[in-house]
Amino acid sequence: MQSTYAEHFVREMGCTSAEWLGWLPGAVRDCPLVLDESRATVSLPHGDLHLDWEALPPRRIALVQLPRLLVRFTFVGTTPDVRLNFMRYFDLYLQRGGG
Secondary structure (H helix, E strand, O other), rough: OOOOOOOOEEEEEEEOOHHHHHHHHHHHHOEEEEEOOEEEEEOOOOOEEEEEEEEEEEEOOEEEEEEEEEEEEEEOOOOHHHHHHHHHHHHHHOOOOOO
16 A cells, blocks of 8 residues: 555556446445546545546556556645545555455
């Protein structure tokens, strides 16, 4: 887990757009969420989080293909504490199995 989160950052996620859209409502917990095709706005205490995403070509490792999604996070009007608290839950919710 990170100890701080910038107001704007980009991540590459290992999922499809359909998977992302299925996970997003749970990942934002009880924060109001507005979806619009490949964009979303999450209402946070004293600000918002704007998300937008686009599918990338799959990553190929030998015969395996892994989906990729580029996700941009833009926090507006939030404090570092709000960003940290939101992202801690968000990251834990999206954490998948592994070693």
